[in-house]
Amino acid sequence: MRVAVMTAPGEVRVEDRPEPEIIEPTDAIVRLAATCICGSDLWPYRGVEAVDAPRPMGHEYAGIVEVVGSAVTAVRPGQFVVGSFFASDNTCEICRAGYQTSCVRREAAAPGGAQTERMRVPLAEGTLVATPGIPSDDLVPSLLAASDVLGTGWFGAVAAAAGPGKTVAVVGDGAVGLLGVLAARRLGAERVIAMSRHEPRQKLALDFGATDIVTERGVARIKDLTEGLGAHSVIEAVGTKESMMQAIRSTRPGGHVGYVGVAHDVHLPGEELFFSHVHLHGGPAPVRRLLPELIDLIWTRQIAPGTVFDLELPLDQAAEGYRAMDERRAVKVLLRP
Amino acid sequence: MRVAVMTAPGEVRVEDRPEPEIIEPTDAIVRLAATCICGSDLWPYRGVEAVDAPRPMGHEYAGIVEVVGSAVTAVRPGQFVVGSFFASDNTCEICRAGYQTSCVRREAAAPGGAQTERMRVPLAEGTLVATPGIPSDDLVPSLLAASDVLGTGWFGAVAAAAGPGKTVAVVGDGAVGLLGVLAARRLGAERVIAMSRHEPRQKLALDFGATDIVTERGVARIKDLTEGLGAHSVIEAVGTKESMMQAIRSTRPGGHVGYVGVAHDVHLPGEELFFSHVHLHGGPAPVRRLLPELIDLIWTRQIAPGTVFDLELPLDQAAEGYRAMDERRAVKVLLRP
Incomplete structure (x- = not known):
């Protein structure tokens, strides 16, 4: 499986890594329909944040659920889902107050990166939101945008x-x-x-x-x-x-x-x-709070945030995507796995 | 007329100064029933803020209106009033939004100090709030507290x-x-x-x-x-x-x-x-926004914030009041002109 990895500031390459697997019963495996590069990915790219070890990149995702752990009932294989960059249980007092990105069980939603083909999402029950059906292709960029940049x-x-x-x-x-x-x-x-x-x-x-x-x-x-x-x-x-x-x-x-x-x-x-x-x-946007509303606005074509992606590349050309954003040739780059 | 003046960190003395007079038609002259020392007066007293020139002290006040300028109609001589430490017109867009301490015409409410016998209050129409009548003596400390410390x-x-x-x-x-x-x-x-x-x-x-x-x-x-x-x-x-x-x-x-x-x-x-x-x-509390409610709560004896004054001194002993607050022997000192 291909994953974009940052090895040093200014250095991104797409590597083969093992397929993700269910580790906890609360996990889900999602096959990505699309992923993208975030403005915040430019901080390490520009050396403002340290890159101590090779880092699988990306935290924005939308795609099809392939497998769920035994504790996951709210989403099921075959559904198209969008999630936030932080996983959250969506049941603790902080989540219920609408601050899921400070969930008491918060963890990274894409521990193995999201600029990839498949990813494991922890706390899937509280993190993922299913769309009403399988979206038509033109809606995918907007749904992907909901994962972070629109929600933020x-x-x-x-x-x-x-x-x-x-x-x-x-x-x-x-x-x-x-x-x-x-x-x-x-x-x-x-x-x-x-x-x-x-x-x-x-x-x-x-x-x-x-x-x-x-x-x-x-x-x-x-x-x-x-x-x-x-x-x-x-x-x-x-x-x-x-x-x-x-x-x-x-x-x-x-x-x-x-x-x-x-x-x-x-x-x-x-x-x-x-x-x-x-x-x-x-602070970090509690995207999970907003997702149901944002998905509805996109699904009913009241908003089209996907036009913010002005460059689309295959995942294997992730390095060019980083360069384009770093040089401000592109606002935001969508990657197709 | 006696006024407490800070001449240097740690140095407060009570001096004779000329009686205040109406300068602008929007002014009022108030004879103080009581005044007090503020925690913020301790910043220059302790040398944290510079004292470049002798500074008449105090910004908390409650008392009887003696004279009003020709443009003042909302309060009249003989009324007991409380005001905020910043004067405000109470009509600009910022005041109407409830931020009178950032009024576009904001100025100090006690340009000649409030630890004194009489003071000129600018923008009196927008700054002063009259009580329903002349308060009994026991209400005066609570009404004075409304001027800053309660409002804040x-x-x-x-x-x-x-x-x-x-x-x-x-x-x-x-x-x-x-x-x-x-x-x-x-x-x-x-x-x-x-x-x-x-x-x-x-x-x-x-x-x-x-x-x-x-x-x-x-x-x-x-x-x-x-x-x-x-x-x-x-x-x-x-x-x-x-x-x-x-x-x-x-x-x-x-x-x-x-x-x-x-x-x-x-x-x-x-x-x-x-x-x-x-x-x-x-930020600086928009006391003017709160005064009508606070005065009502005090007048109807639902709250008694005046007990926060645990030391009362004649104005002439202001220096001892500063020492008592600086040494934390007193929470807050009321001064009687």
């Missing part, structure tokens, strides 16, 4: 309290930020300001419902567009100190920052945060 | 989403933390854990409705009391990095931290915050 953008919009009457600004024009635009509009935001200096991404943002594009960094233009007050809601989808401060400073007092960029070397100054009066919420 | 503790509890069914922990056993306990209980919290190692403060916390006292630092004991998950809501009422991290680490994923200690030299680590999954909200 959506959580950012929810954490930022996007809703009717609100002006929402989005910091970051990667796939998560772009789908944050889509989420904010679907949640009823009146105005969505996408911050981007890249024309293809600006176009995608407009497709997803952005009402304004801001190309300048800093808060002056955002303030201009919001009567000097700042946006009600800001989605942060990068994960650097610069992007966090851009988000906090773009938000009006009493407004909400939803931050979903995985923080890297970020320290927030307490005094400025104190006087900013913003609400700050974010 | 209450905002901390609201920001921490304290409410029915919740377990609330309170970091900080100063007057704000203790009144955060009172607020959390009034807001319906099932369990309120006060963190304190000082017996007199523990007793006050119990009087205000704490159900548990934790004397240990760290999160082990809080986790023990919350099935290993952490509190739903944590009120932070100190303002140091240590207290902020104590608050964040004491909160369960998806829970809320309400932080009202004025941040000093705090830097929050982004990675830990990201994976904590907490909601973070706080």
Whole structure:
């Protein structure tokens, strides 16, 4: 079985590894219909995160259940499923409060990687959500997007309290930020300001419902567009100190920052945060909470987040996919096993 | 007119200064029934904040309106009023959203200090709230507490989403933390854990409705009391990095931290915050939003926050009041002009 493995920063190769097997009665084996490369995969690729040992890559997945362990009853072989990047039991108090990515039994959903042909998913009962039937091919990219990048953008919009009457600004024009635009509009935001200096991404943002594009960094233009007050809601989808401060400073007092960029070397100054009066919420998106709603919106063709994939490659060309995303030639790369 | 002035860290003296006068038509002159020393006054007293020039002290006040400017109609001479430490117009979009301490016209409510006999209050129309009549003497300390320390503790509890069914922990056993306990209980919290190692403060916390006292630092004991998950809501009422991290680490994923200690030299680590999954909200309490409700609760004797004052001195002995609070001999000192 083929798996994309990162051996060092900038080095990805597709290797043969043994087929996954059921280890725990709560496991399932899923044959992937499609998988993809995440913006967060670029952190180790760029050497920002260490690569101490060869690492099977990927954590986004959608496909057909092939085998389930004896304790799994909610999904069965033959069903098409989508799951989150963290496995969760979906029954503990934290899960029931909607924070499945902090489940007390949380573990990686793709311990052997998801940029592969087949994968073992732990805690399958609480982690996987079946679609109403086998999807037509054109729905697969959108369902795959629900596994992380749509769910993460959506959580950012929810954490930022996007809703009717609100002006929402989005910091970051990667796939998560772009789908944050889509989420904010679907949640009823009146105005969505996408911050981007890249024309293809600006176009995608407009497709997803952005009402304004801001190309300048800093808060002056955002303030201009919001009567000097700042946006009600800001989605942060990068994960650097610069992007966090851009988000906090773009938000009006009493407004909400939803931050979903995985923080890297970020320290927030307490005094400025104190006087900013913003609400700050974010973290790893509890995609499992959102999946039933997102699958329904995709299945009924109310949203089409799959257009965020602007490059599709066979799994064996994963290395080229990483290069394309690293060089910002592609927003997000779909891999076909 | 006598005013308490800080001339250097550790140095407070009561000086004669000119009587305040109406400068703007939006001003009012208030004769103070009582004033007090704030925990935040200890930052410059202890040299943590610079004292570049002699500083008239104090920002908490309750008393009788003596004169109003021509633009002030909502309060009139002879009324007893309470106001917030920041003046606000109470009409701008930020005020209407409930964040009066970030009013677009915000300014200090006590530009000449409030540890004095009379003070000029700017933006009096939006800042001052009249009580239903002249209060009996025993209500004055509670009404004075509403001006800051009760309002701040209450905002901390609201920001921490304290409410029915919740377990609330309170970091900080100063007057704000203790009144955060009172607020959390009034807001319906099932369990309120006060963190304190000082017996007199523990007793006050119990009087205000704490159900548990934790004397240990760290999160082990809080986790023990919350099935290993952490509190739903944590009120932070100190303002140091240590207290902020104590608050964040004491909160369960998806829970809320309400932080009202004025941040000093705090830097929050982004990675830990990201994976904590907490909601973070706080800042200078918009006391004006809360005043009508707090005054009503005090007037109808449903709450008695004034017991937080455990030392009362004449204004001329302000220096002794600062010493008593600095040495933690007093929780909060009331000064009689």
